[in-house]
Amino acid sequence: MRNAFVKALTELAENDSRVTLIVGDLGFGVVADFAERFPNQFLNIGVAEQNMTGVAAGMAMAGRIVFTYSIANFPTIRCLEQIRNDVCYHKLNVVVVSVGGGFTYGALGMTHHATEDLAIMRSLPEMTVFAPGDPLEADAATRSAAGGMGPVYLRLGRAGEPVVHDQAQIPWQVGRAILVRDGSDGTLISTGGMLATAVDVADRLSELGHQVRVLSMPTLKPFDSQAVIRAARETDLVVTLEEHTVLGGLGSAAAEVLAENQSGVRFRRIGVPSAFTREVGSQEHLRRFNKLDAASILDSVLSLLDAPTL
Amino acid sequence: MSAATRELARQIRVHAVQMSNQAGCSHVGSSLSMAEILAVLYQDVLRITPETVDSPDRDRLIFSKGHGCAALYGVLAECGFFPKEWLDSFYHDGARLPGHVTADAAPGIELSSGALGHGLPVSCGLALAGKRDQRPYRVFCILSDGECDEGSNWEAALFAPHHRLDNLTAIIDYNKIQCFGHVKDVLDLEPLGAKWSAFGWEVREIDGHDVDALRESLCGVPLQPGKPTCVIAHTVKGKGVSFMEDRLLWHYRTPQGDEFELAMAELEGQ
Numbered sequence: 001m002r003n004a005f006v007k008a009l010t011e012l013a014e015n016d017s018r019v020t021l022i023v024g025d026l027g028f029g030v031v032a033d034f035a036e037r038f039p040n041q042f043l044n045i046g047v048a049e050q051n052m053t054g055v056a057a058g059m060a061m062a063g064r065i066v067f068t069y070s071i072a073n074f075p076t077i078r079c080l081e082q083i084r085n086d087v088c089y090h091k092l093n094v095v096v097v098s099v100g101g102g103f104t105y106g107a108l109g110m111t112h113h114a115t116e117d118l119a120i121m122r123s124l125p126e127m128t129v130f131a132p133g134d135p136l137e138a139d140a141a142t143r144s145a146a147g148g149m150g151p152v153y154l155r156l157g158r159a160g161e162p163v164v165h166d167q168a169q170i171p172w173q174v175g176r177a178i179l180v181r182d183g184s185d186g187t188l189i190s191t192g193g194m195l196a197t198a199v200d201v202a203d204r205l206s207e208l209g210h211q212v213r214v215l216s217m218p219t220l221k222p223f224d225s226q227a228v229i230r231a232a233r234e235t236d237l238v239v240t241l242e243e244h245t246v247l248g249g250l251g252s253a254a255a256e257v258l259a260e261n262q263s264g265v266r267f268r269r270i271g272v273p274s275a276f277t278r279e280v281g282s283q284e285h286l287r288r289f290n291k292l293d294a295a296s297i298l299d300s301v302l303s304l305l306d307a308p309t310l
Numbered sequence: 311m312s313a314a315t316r317e318l319a320r321q322i323r324v325h326a327v328q329m330s331n332q333a334g335c336s337h338v339g340s341s342l343s344m345a346e347i348l349a350v351l352y353q354d355v356l357r358i359t360p361e362t363v364d365s366p367d368r369d370r371l372i373f374s375k376g377h378g379c380a381a382l383y384g385v386l387a388e389c390g391f392f393p394k395e396w397l398d399s400f401y402h403d404g405a406r407l408p409g410h411v412t413a414d415a416a417p418g419i420e421l422s423s424g425a426l427g428h429g430l431p432v433s434c435g436l437a438l439a440g441k442r443d444q445r446p447y448r449v450f451c452i453l454s455d456g457e458c459d460e461g462s463n464w465e466a467a468l469f470a471p472h473h474r475l476d477n478l479t480a481i482i483d484y485n486k487i488q489c490f491g492h493v494k495d496v497l498d499l500e501p502l503g504a505k506w507s508a509f510g511w512e513v514r515e516i517d518g519h520d521v522d523a524l525r526e527s528l529c530g531v532p533l534q535p536g537k538p539t540c541v542i543a544h545t546v547k548g549k550g551v552s553f554m555e556d557r558l559l560w561h562y563r564t565p566q567g568d569e570f571e572l573a574m575a576e577l578e579g580q
């Protein structure tokens with residue numbers, strides 16, 4: 001996803017001199033080509049995220065479309081008030097980019113686990129929240145954000161995730177879920193880097209005779225309520241998957257919609273509990289530890305599918 | 311010229327005291343300390359008029375000490391950016407002007423502030439974009455002294471000289487009092503000028519109530535080509551009303567009754 005982002009941004013910068021990238025002294029090697037080609041549109045601001053966000057706001061006030069780039073929690077909650085007051089209140093074209101959503105930097109420890117960002121960014125007025133699920137979605141989200149749609153949070157994974165979508169041209173629309181697999185036994189709704197796992201689980205369920213729908217939710221705000229309501233109406237179970245706390249992210253957004261629409265559908269949020277992950281290990285290991293791996297999710301979904309209906 | 315500037319400063323003070331009285335709010339001392347700074351900026355320095363508030367090449371004033379908003383609202387009204395009647399409903403339910411500077415409250419306000427430590431980074435961004443896009447505008451940022459406790463300012467203080475932002479001027483309203491008492495007792499800033507200078511700014515320390523000194527410094531920016539300017543304006547909190555001067559009380563107290571009459575009488579007589 002990171003590579004898709006940088007590739008798209010480079011193309012965008014070439015065609016629009018307003019497109020500007022500010023990095024917080026992170027992204028070494030990744031942004032070197034961009035920096036060399038577009039010196040007037042690039043800035044390494046140093047390890048100073050509050051200033052990074054304030055400077056981005058100022059440059060956006062002067063007409064630029066500014067991407068701030070760092071990893072994990074540094075471009076978001078370190079400078080949250082700058083994002084809220086300077087960027088969101090003034091409806092500025094600033095795109096906050098975090099590489100390393102969830103446990104991407106797992107073994108680096110708790111400081112590098114970005115597990116509350118979606119909830120916090122989703123709560124900010126004027127903010128659009130993207131959490132693409134594969135490189136194609138990351139490319140599309142970057143292009144939308146660079147169009148100057150006001151404040152955006154773009155949560156990326158790492159480099160080298162697989163392309164999940166079959167078609168080269170995905171049906172991308174801001175605020176719309178993307179149907180990845182169809183089925184009526186249940187629905188798995190995924191945001192961010194859980195998409196490949198969601199598809200894996202769906203394929204395993206299919207082999208066991210359960211046809212489940214998979215919805216990718218790369219835009220968390222505005223939220224595609226209709227897709228969730230349809231899933232509740234047309235399938236027997238709704239499960240949300242996110243590499244993020246179950247408080248305030250995708251699962252909460254879906255729960256809000258389902259509760260307010262009296263759907264009555266069986267529903268489960270699968271994500272990280274509201275607890276620090278003190279376990280040491282890679283993203284894969286920490287996902288397994290939090291029961292976010294395909295085998296654990298398969299077990300959870302199967303038990304829900306087999307449970308007697310109320 | 312100086313007489314007219316002093317008269318504008320006096321009008322800013324009258325508005326600030328009246329607004330505080332009508333609103334039942336305070337922060338009046340913070341507005342009174344910066345009256346001359348704003349008078350000089352709007353009369354002699356800033357290239358902005360009510361007709362050019364949206365011009366891309368207008369000078370930008372980023373008012374970072376948002377709690378001193380009564381002074382800013384007052385000078386903008388006096389200079390014709392919006393009707394003076396708007397000042398009468400400051401703070402009132404459903405009115406236009408809230409108790410900290412808000413950008414869409416009135417024409418001529420660039421940035422909403424009130425959370426301290428936001429203005430200087432934004433000013434740096436405006437100044438950098440101006441340099442890179444070769445625009446002629448200049449950026450002026452007014453900070454309070456207590457605000458200098460915020461680390462974000464020092465991130466920006468490192469940034470501006472590194473990028474040679476000589477189109478940027480920081481003005482510190484150094485009235486020596488913050489929420490809990492004197493700055494030197496709460497969290498000492500001294501040696502303040504030496505700190506900014508060490509960070510790479512061209513520093514000028516002046517009497518912030520001397521309109522000639524203010525004019526000379528602010529009309530002369532950049533004081534050193536290639537460097538941002540920091541004007542440390544030594545001021546008195548509550549300046550212009552004898553019983554408010556250098557008193558913490560008037561960060562919190564609303565002038566009412568006899569105190570209001572007395573304050574107005576003092577200001578009318580100046």
